[in-house]
Every structure is written in C-alpha cells, then in structure tokens.
Amino acid sequence: MTLVQQAGRNSVYAAIGEIGDLLGDRLSTAQAVRDLHGDDLTWHEGEPPDAVAFVESAEEVSAIVKICDRYEVPVIAFGTGTSLEGHIAAPFGGISVDLSAMNQILSVNAEDLDCTVQAGVTRKQLNEHLRDTGLFFPIDPGADASLGGMASTRASGTNAVRYGTMRENVVSLTVVMPDGEIIRTARRSKKSSAGYDLTRLLVGSEGTLGIITEVTVKLYGIPESISAGVCAFPDIRSACDAVILTIQSGIPVARIELLDEVQVKACNAYSNLGLEETPTLFLEFHGSEAGVREQSEMFGDIAGEFRGGTFTWATKTEDRSKLWQARHDVFWAGLALAPGRKGVSSDVCVPISRLAECLDETKKDVVDNNMLAPIVGHVGDGNFHVLLLVDMEDATAVDEAHAFLDRLVLRALAMDGTCTGEHGVGSGKKKFMFAEHGAGVRIMRTIKSSLDPKNIMNPGKIFPDVPAASN
Numbered sequence: 001m002t003l004v005q006q007a008g009r010n011s012v013y014a015a016i017g018e019i020g021d022l023l024g025d026r027l028s029t030a031q032a033v034r035d036l037h038g039d040d041l042t043w044h045e046g047e048p049p050d051a052v053a054f055v056e057s058a059e060e061v062s063a064i065v066k067i068c069d070r071y072e073v074p075v076i077a078f079g080t081g082t083s084l085e086g087h088i089a090a091p092f093g094g095i096s097v098d099l100s101a102m103n104q105i106l107s108v109n110a111e112d113l114d115c116t117v118q119a120g121v122t123r124k125q126l127n128e129h130l131r132d133t134g135l136f137f138p139i140d141p142g143a144d145a146s147l148g149g150m151a152s153t154r155a156s157g158t159n160a161v162r163y164g165t166m167r168e169n170v171v172s173l174t175v176v177m178p179d180g181e182i183i184r185t186a187r188r189s190k191k192s193s194a195g196y197d198l199t200r201l202l203v204g205s206e207g208t209l210g211i212i213t214e215v216t217v218k219l220y221g222i223p224e225s226i227s228a229g230v231c232a233f234p235d236i237r238s239a240c241d242a243v244i245l246t247i248q249s250g251i252p253v254a255r256i257e258l259l260d261e262v263q264v265k266a267c268n269a270y271s272n273l274g275l276e277e278t279p280t281l282f283l284e285f286h287g288s289e290a291g292v293r294e295q296s297e298m299f300g301d302i303a304g305e306f307r308g309g310t311f312t313w314a315t316k317t318e319d320r321s322k323l324w325q326a327r328h329d330v331f332w333a334g335l336a337l338a339p340g341r342k343g344v345s346s347d348v349c350v351p352i353s354r355l356a357e358c359l360d361e362t363k364k365d366v367v368d369n370n371m372l373a374p375i376v377g378h379v380g381d382g383n384f385h386v387l388l389l390v391d392m393e394d395a396t397a398v399d400e401a402h403a404f405l406d407r408l409v410l411r412a413l414a415m416d417g418t419c420t421g422e423h424g425v426g427s428g429k430k431k432f433m434f435a436e437h438g439a440g441v442r443i444m445r446t447i448k449s450s451l452d453p454k455n456i457m458n459p460g461k462i463f464p465d466v467p468a469a470s471n
Contacts, residue, residue, distance in 0.1 A: 011071040012093060016051045018067045019095065026054040037078050037088060037096040041331070043342045043390065044086035044428055049076060049096035056101050058174060058182055058213040065211065065456075066180035068095055072454050077207040079149030080122065082141075084345050085426030087153065087206055091460040097211060099148055105129050106214065114171055114188060116216040119148025135219040138163040141422065142328040148212040153424035154204030158327065161247070161380030162254040162286070163220065165422070170203050174214035178452040188216060201447070206424055207458040209451050223286035227296055228255075228320040231283070232276045232309040236260060236363055239279045240356035242299075242306040243379045247352055251298050255284040256380040257327055260363065263334065263374035263387075270333035271326035276309065281379075282327055284320070327376075334374045334387040341372075341389040346405050346428075348412035349383040349421025358415055359384060365407060369400060383421035410435070430464045 020027045028034070029051045039046030050073075055061050068075045074094025081088055090096060102118040105126065109115060110133055117126060124144045126137050139150060141157035149155075151173060156165035163169065172186040185198035202209055233239035239258055246253060258281055259267065265277045281303075285295045300311050314320045326333070335343045350358045359375070366373045366386075377384025386408060390401045409419045409432050419425070419432040433441050445463055449455070 015071040047089040049090035079146035082143035085428035087426040172216040175210040225289040228284040229313040238306040254286040257282040258379040260375040266333040338389040344388040347385040350417030352382040354415040
C-alpha cells in the first residue's frame with residue numbers, strides 16, 4: 001500500500017470513528033451487512049462500502065455527509081437495493097447511508113392531491129396508508145422500491161403511459177447536499193417561475209448530487225372503474241402496431257404491457273396463468289364505467305385489425321391482482337427458465353413509431369445468437385426490457401452477453417432513443433453517455449463538479465471518467 005493509499009485508509013477509519021460516535025450501534029462494519037449494501041440483483045460485481053450507517057433523520061444524514069466531506073470519503077445512498085445498474089456499489093469504498101428507517105409519512109394533503117414522505121417510504125406502504133382516502137400514488141416500477149430511490153433514478157413503470165414518470169410526479173424534494181447543507185427544492189404550489197428547477201435537476205441524479213431525505217409527490221383519485229385484460233397476437237410486430245395505433249388514437253389506456261412468447265411461457269410456469277404462448281399484451285383501463293367500456297371496445301377493434309386473438313377481461317379485483325402480480329414477477333419467472341444462470345436485465349426506450357422495428361431487430365439478434373432472453377415492455381411509451389440469462393462460468397457466453405447488450409443500446413440510440421428508459425445509468429451504462437448526449441456530458445460534469453467538488457457523492461456512477469475521491 002502506498003503512502004497515499006494509506007492516508008486514504010486512515011481518512012476512512014477516522015470518518016467511521018466519528019460516525020460511530022454519532023450513531024452508536026446503528027453503524028455497522030460487519031462483512032455481511034456491507035456486502036448486502038454493495039450488491040444489486042443483476043450481474044454487476046458487488047463492491048461493498050467500508051461501513052453502513054442506518055440513519056433516522058435528515059439531520060443525521062447531514063452530520064454524516066459533513067464528516068465525509070471533511071475526510072473526502074465517498075457517500076452512497078441506499079434505499080431498498082432494488083436498482084439494476086450497479087447504483088449502490090461502492091467501487092471506492094466509503095459509507096453507505098441506509099435510509100430504510102426513514103419511513104414516516106409526514107403529511108397527506110388530500111385537497112391539494114399531494115403528500116410528503118420520508119425517503120425510505122415504499123410505494124406499497126404509501127398506497128396502503130392512502131387506501132381509505134380515495135387517493136393513490138400511481139408510479140409502479142414493479143419492485144417495492146422506496147420513494148427516495150425512485151426519485152433518485154427517475155423511475156416509472158407500468159402506469160407511466162397514463163400518469164407519467166417520477167419526473168412528472170415529484171413536486172418537491174428535501175436533499176442533503178455534498179457539503180451537508182439541507183435544502184428544499186420547491187414549495188407545494190402547482191407551478192412556479194422562481195429560479196432554476198432544482199427539483200428536476202435532482203430527480204434522476206442517482207445520488208451523485210445529494211441524498212434525498214424527503215419527497216413530496218402528486219396523488220390521484222382512485223378510478224371509479226378499473227378493467228384489465230389480455231390479448232394475444234401472432235407476432236411482436238402485430239402487437240406493437242396495435243399499441244402504436246392505440247396511443248395515436250388518444251385512447252387513455254392506463255397500462256399496456258407487452259410480453260414476448262418466451263416471457264409468457266415463463267409466467268405460465270411461475271405464476272400459473274395458462275395463457276397462449278405467443279406475444280401478448282396486458283392492458284388496464286381506468287375511469288368511469290361507461291368510459292372504461294368505451295375504451296375497451298375501441299382497443300378491441302384496433303386489436304382485431306392486427307390479428308389479435310380473443311380479448312380476455314379480468315374485472316374482479318383478485319383476477320386483476322393475479323395478472324399484474326405475474327407481470328411484476330417477470331424477473332423471477334425469467335430466472336426460473338434457466339436455474340443457475342444469472343439474470344441481466346437491461347432496458348432501452350425509443351420513439352413509439354420505431355418500437356416495432358427495434359423489438360423486431362432485438363428478437364432477431366436473440367435468435368441468431370442462440371440466446372435465452374425473455375422480453376417485456378412498457379410499450380405504451382416505447383420502453384422495453386430484455387432479461388438476458390447468462391452462464392457466468394462460461395467466459396464466451398459472458399463476452400457474447402456484453403456484445404449483445406452493447407448492440408441493444410446502440411440500436412436504440414440509432415433510432416433516436418435512449419440507453420435507459422427507467423433503470424438509470426449507474427455504473428452499468430455510463431459508457432454510453434457520450435454516445436447519447438455528446439457535449440451535454442460536459443455540462444453535466446460541470447454541474448457535478450460545481451456542487452460536489454470533492455466527488456464524494458456516489459462516485460463512479462453516470463460519468464465514465466470522473467476521478468473518485470481519494471480514499
């Protein structure tokens with residue numbers, strides 16, 4: 001170990017000592033705890049932090065960040081650990097700040113259709129709390145993610161086609177900045193022309209500009225009527241064309257999800273669905289009884305134009321719940337197709353007019369390379385996911401997987417799409433940032449260095465060539 005490296009380690013030990021004095025037994029250096037906080041669900045190599053701080057208030061987060069700022073020790077925010085692109089890894093060590101105990105719902109403003117929660121509140125917890133108010137929070141990424149994590153990665157999910165993403169649904173944030181200062185990015189008014197939009201800057205920043213401790217989000221009235229259904233198609237293109245015409249026709253579909261035949265097979269086995277194993281759309285309509293009936297009929301006509309099969313409806317709550325639970329379990333269903341293999345979940349998003357083309361080319365790539373990779377998508381907004389199942393003991397298979405994922409992203413970018421529609425950049429997709437944003441990366445990097453000059457906030461993410469804080 002060089003003198004510089006030793007000095008860096010001494011700084012980490014000093015920071016851990018001071019944070020330990022602050023938190024007592026809520027600071028852990030146990031290997032198992034550290035490993036849990038440095039590893040995600042996919043194939044990115046786990047990189048544990050030096051310690052994990054279990055915080056209970058914004059003031060504690062602020063105190064920890066001030067200590068880390070003084071010693072130039074990295075700080076990585078941790079919500080529920082459901083991210084998929086290496087966001088929580090600690091490639092340079094440092095302190096993982098676990099916000100899961102900050103799980104209080106602070107206020108519900110039913111008249112204003114918004115609420116404020118601590119960052120550790122999960123979407124299921126919030127909706128359970130709202131159940132008797134007639135309101136709900138619609139952003140549904142599948143996993144029971146924390147609201148702070150969802151804001152940090154600009155998450156979306158199955159309802160985004162109607163209700164938007166976290167970008168459209170976050171009203172305000174409370175954030176601990178890299179120097180430890182606590183700021184509030186906005187008031188609760190529906191609009192404002194006062195200064196820079198700090199909320200939108202921090203939504204999607206993936207913990208590289210600050211640590212979110214509170215989130216104010218929009219709420220919506222629970223629809224009078226909800227109807228869900230499935231419709232099978234002979235091929236991917238037919239299903240996509242039906243989706244495109246549905247969106248272009250202005251039908252206010254709440255959810256419209258595509259499962260390819262491989263994913264349907266996986267769901268049948270894992271969730272006991274009994275569906276025809278062919279490309280299939282899962283749909284849901286929200287509104288009045290008359291409105292939902294009209295929307296359903298309009299979609300049925302469109303599906304018929306593209307050789308869609310019998311439209312099977314699930315109107316009972318338990319039937320709808322089974323259908324959407326199966327959709328949320330696609331990751332685990334996919335893994336069950338090849339026990340022992342690692343699942344690599346990657347997403348891209350393209351303009352909806354290019355969706356069928358992008359999916360067709362991706363399916364051909366999968367088949368031509370003899371890969372096992374179920375596909376599922378939030379196709380109402382042009383976003384789809386590929387779960388590549390890889391034998392990590394086979395070096396050739398791993399290399400082929402990397403090459404496939406590169407082709408997937410470059411294909412989307414060539415169609416004026418993005419390298420990630422909702423997973424975020426993390427460490428997994430940072431190499432594509434220049435290809436997507438060009439000189440815009442320099443502007444992002446300037447913002448990062450201005451707000452976080454010591455680069456202590458989640459270093460090694462988003463930017464491929466930003467040096468980490470010395471440790």
